[in-house]
Amino acid sequence: MIYNLVVTAVSVSVAFLIGGTGLLTVLAEIAGNPTGLLHAITNTNFLGVALILFFTLTFFTALLEKRIIRARQRPFEPNQSAATL
Secondary structure (H helix, E strand, C coil), rough: CCCHHHHHHHHHHHHHHHHHHHHHHHHHHHHCCCCCCCHHHCCCCCCCHHHHHHHHHHHHHHHHHHHHHHHHHHCCCCCCHHHHC
């Protein structure tokens, strides 16, 4: 359940990010030659790398969370040497 919620939230966030960048790119072209912050925001190469890093970070965070939850659900098994004392 949590995984589906996270994947949906990430997808919606990326859709808004790409849509916003597209809108800013159109506005920058209307305004003329973009410089400074507007040029950095509309740089699609940076956006692609940022999205790849974001999805990679999200994947490894979900994987780590799954391992932590699985480790917490395991029953405690006492050590054999401690049981013989």
